Amino acid sequence: MLDRTLEVGRWTLADLVPAKSGPAMEAVLAELDDAVRSLETWRGRLDASMAAATFGSLVRDMERVAYVASVLRGYSTLWFSEQTGDSDALSFQQRIDSQLAEAQNRTLFVEHWWKSLDEANAQRLLAAAGDVAYHLETLRRFAPYTLAEPVEQAINLKDVNGIRGIGTIYDMIANALTFEITIDGETKRLTRTELMIYARDPDPAKRSAAYEAMLNEFIAHKDVLAQLYKYTAGDWHQENVALRGISSPIAVRNLQNDVPDDVIDTLLEVCRENAPVYQRFFRLKAGWIGMDRLRRCDIYAPLQPVVRTYTYDEALRLVHQCFDGFAPRLAELSDRVVAAGHVDSQPRPGKDTGAFCYGVVPDKTPWVLVNFNGRVENVGTLAHELGHAVHALLASDHSVFTSHSSLPLAETASNFAQMLLLHVLLDSDRDPAFRRYLLAKYVDESYGSILRQAFFVLFEREAHRKVHEDSATADDLAVRYLDTLREQFGASVDVPDEFRWEWISIPHIYQTPFYCYAYTFGHLLVLALYQEYQREGEAFVSRYVRLLARGGSMPPLAILEEAGFNVRTKAFWQGGFDVIAGMIDELETLSGASPKGKRRP
Secondary structure (H helix, E strand, O other): OOOOOOOOOOOOOOOOOOOOOOHHHHHHHHHHHHHHHHHHOOOOOOOOOOOHHHHHHHHHHHHHHHHHHHHHHHHHHHHHHHOOOOHHHHHHHHHHHHHHHHHHHHHHHHHHHHHHOOHHHHHHHHOOOHHHHHHHHHHHHOHHHOOOHHHHHHHHHHHHHOHHHHHHHHHHHHHHOOEEEEEOOEEEEEOHHHHHHHHHOOOHHHHHHHHHHHHHHHHHOHHHHHHHHHHHHHHHHHHHHHHOOOOOHHHHHHHHHOOOHHHHHHHHHHHHHOHHHHHHHHHHHHHHOOOOOEEHHHOOOOOOOOOOEOOHHHHHHHHHHHHHHHOHHHHHHHHHHHHOOOEEOOOOOOOOOOOEEEOOOOOOOOEEEOOOOOEHHHHHHHHHHHHHHHHHHHOOOOOOOOOOOOHHHOOHHHHHHHHHHHHHHHHHOOOHHHHHHHHHHHHHHHHHHHHHHHHHHHHHHHHHHHHHHOOOOHHHHHHHHHHHHHHHHHHHEEOOHHHHHHHHHOOHHHHOOOOOHHHHHHHHHHHHHHHHHHHHOHHHHHHHHHHHHOOOOOOHHHHHHHOOOOOOOHHHHHHHHHHHHHHHHHHHHHOOEEHHHEEOO
16 A cells, blocks of 8 residues: 555556647657558458468457557546546547547458458468457457448548537536535525535435526526437437438447347346335335435435545545455556556546446556545445456456457456445444444445446336437436436336436446446345355455456457356346345345334234
8 A cells, every 4th residue: 555645636647648738649649650651451362261371460460450549549538537627638549539530440441351261261360360269259249240441431420510419518518517505694606516515414404405407507408418318319220220220229238238138128127126125214214314205315314414525545444444344456456557547536626427447458557436425325335446447457468359358247346345345334333323324325325326227227228228219308218207207217216207307417328328228237246246255255356356357358248157146047146135235234234124124013
């Protein structure tokens, strides 16, 4: 662990490119052009009968282009994220988007050749592809849906100022919003991160005011934001379903994730069936905070009037402890990210209001963005994102093509880190009230990453259908969203009508349609993994580390099956909900209530 006290601050990008402009950046751009030119020399030389050694040279040229492109894309993303209103960052991002689209078009012929190669020769060359083999298999998985080269080039070019531009506009609008709220007689204008602190305030009036401020500001922009979503859904369908022939909008994401449609259908079905698990929790929670029934703005209400706070340094030390108690190697990797100056933890206007980890290329320590405000939730977020970083570092011996895990497994290490943190906190204080607080907080957060995310996807599935088939209006989509909210909460939570516009505040449904089921998949998976760890103890550790070290070098289901998990069954996913139900059982015991929320006599 670092031997100095750390405070919130900004990251440095110098390890990626030494300067934002000038000779250092121009050298990287020149490297991209040189790498593309080298790959272009293969045009006319690609032949099904080429020797394995020759194919190896082709793969190395492909990796070189991908590596430099990843550096530039990563730099533009990180720079823009640290200050989304910076005109220089935006201009650079647009420049990089254009140059990468051009590079992709110039080298697209290689991918087309590979996808069209006969199966016998493809298998012969795959045998010599080494670590890149699964990436190449993935490309061939898209072969039936690949269009003619000129059409693919046109799509790449129009996307720069089309759908990617729409996503950038959404980010600029949403991240620039500030929210007016009156607290204790003082009117403040806050960023979204600062505002949502009050969503977890002990005072119900402040919680209500926070959501009212957020919704009012987004509703003021609803016409533009809803139209941007309709364009997003329309583009997704027209390109992927109408042009490419993929069976449905969600099947596009499933194909990208290499997960069969029926597995995700089963996952979502089990989530829908288990909405009553969380409804039971919300009814229990209402009693804790002295309410007959929770309002939507109350679901993240704290259990005790004084919320514990942590300095940034204390939070980092807790995260180190949770990793070190499981496997010291993971703690060392987490510390490496902090020591490198790759964590941007300071909240500020214009900064991306969320949290993420970006493993740009395998040989660079990942970058982590959080907005640290000293709450327990922020400590959990820090553990979550550093879990991602540990995952990336464990897989760093893979190719640039295979180091990143597939989306369904992308949340495994992050959610497991949060489980480790929970038990560190539980073991540090045996006070029943504190234990109830921690368990309830975990169930709160598990709702946010399991059921809430699943219902986002259930909404998306219906919204994409309605945009395409019914030419749905913004109001139509808002009504459908309100229906999904009321289904997931049932009679346990009062959902006011204005929450029908909450969906326009969810960036994932704009930027990466159907992404959110990865959170559900990952969290339920981790609950099952943690059960295994509790049964096996130390023997589990090496199996888990090996799972993470696979990165994206194997199909996700193959990685899981190697670890002994069958995610094709409803029983597997139900097991995750059973863990949550068990936590609720303990909460009822701690609260003096009988199972199913009935008060003990």
